[in-house]
Each structure stands twice: as structure tokens, then as C-alpha cells.
Amino acid sequence: MTSARAGTTTGDGDRMKPREQPIGRALALASKRVTAAFNARLAAEGGSVPSWLILTSLRQSRWRTQRDLAGAIGIVGPTLTRHIDNLEQAGWVRRTRSGDDRRAIRVEITEPGVEAHERMRRAVAAFDRQLRSGVPAEELERFRAVLDRLVANVGM
Numbered sequence: 001m002t003s004a005r006a007g008t009t010t011g012d013g014d015r016m017k018p019r020e021q022p023i024g025r026a027l028a029l030a031s032k033r034v035t036a037a038f039n040a041r042l043a044a045e046g047g048s049v050p051s052w053l054i055l056t057s058l059r060q061s062r063w064r065t066q067r068d069l070a071g072a073i074g075i076v077g078p079t080l081t082r083h084i085d086n087l088e089q090a091g092w093v094r095r096t097r098s099g100d101d102r103r104a105i106r107v108e109i110t111e112p113g114v115e116a117h118e119r120m121r122r123a124v125a126a127f128d129r130q131l132r133s134g135v136p137a138e139e140l141e142r143f144r145a146v147l148d149r150l151v152a153n154v155g156m
Contacts, residue, residue: 040124041127050075050083053115058109065104092116
């Protein structure tokens with residue numbers, strides 16, 4: 001992809017369409033397509049991005065409170081509750097009251113949850129190999145650096 005050039009102006013000062021797609025739009029469209037493909041891979045294994053994130057976090061730390069889990073994966077409380085409800089119905093997690101603080105709900109991954117996570121992990125690894133296919137390591141390093149710069153440019 002080449003760098004974006006400023007659009008030309010008409011005689012009355014109005015801007016015409018840029019000659020190239022703005023980088024933000026190209027990035028947004030690419031992200032949307034890659035995300036859709038990633039979601040499809042997880043869905044083929046019975047999962048979703050939120051279920052993948054939750055199960056991954058639980059595998060890293062056997063017991064987590066819902067509050068800790070929400071902070072770790074960046075999903076707000078009510079939305080997380082809905083996802084955990086679905087995972088619990090699937091038998092992939094179980095919730096219990098904390099012995100230390102009865103207000104706190106602890107979430108634990110179950111053996112079927114570990115098996116589901118492993119299937120999703122394999123799908124994620126295969127997806128990553130597909131994304132990297134034909135792209136040399138040096139280009140991937142430069143790509144990551146450019147992504148970091150774009151994020152820095154927008155102040156986030």
C-alpha cells in the first residue's frame with residue numbers, strides 16, 4: 001500500500017476525492033475482515049472472541065473473581081455476566097461464592113472448558129499461521145512498528 005496523498009482542489013477551493021484510500025479507512029476495513037475471519041474460526045470450534053478471552057484468562061489463573069476477570073480482559077461487568085452465563089450453560093465454567101468475600105463470585109474453568117479452550121487454541125494458532133503466510137519476519141516486525149506508530153499518532 002502506498003502512502004496517502006492529499007486530494008486535489010477544484011477552482012473554488014472544494015476538496016475532491018483523495019487519489020488513494022485514507023490509511024484509517026484501509027486499516028478499519030482490513031481489521032473488520034480479519035476480525036470476521038477470526039470470529040468464524042472460533043465459531044467453528046464452538047467459541048467466540050469473548051469465550052476465548054475468558055477461557056484463556058481462566059487457564060492462566062485457575063480461580064478468578066468475575067471482577068478480576070472483567071479487568072483482565074476488558075469486558076464490562078454486565079456483558080461479562082452474559083458471556084459467563086453462556087459458558088456455564090455449555091459446562092465450560094462454574095461459578096461459586098468466594099469463601100473470603102461472599103459478595104465475590106469466583107469463576108473456574110471445568111475440564112470440558114479446558115478441552116474447548118484447547119480446540120480454540122489450535123484454531124487460533126492455525127489462523128495466525130494463515131495470516132503470517134508469505135510475509136517475511138522482517139515485514140511483520142515493520143508492520144508491528146507501523147501499527148504502534150499509528151496508535152501513537154492518535155494519542156492512544
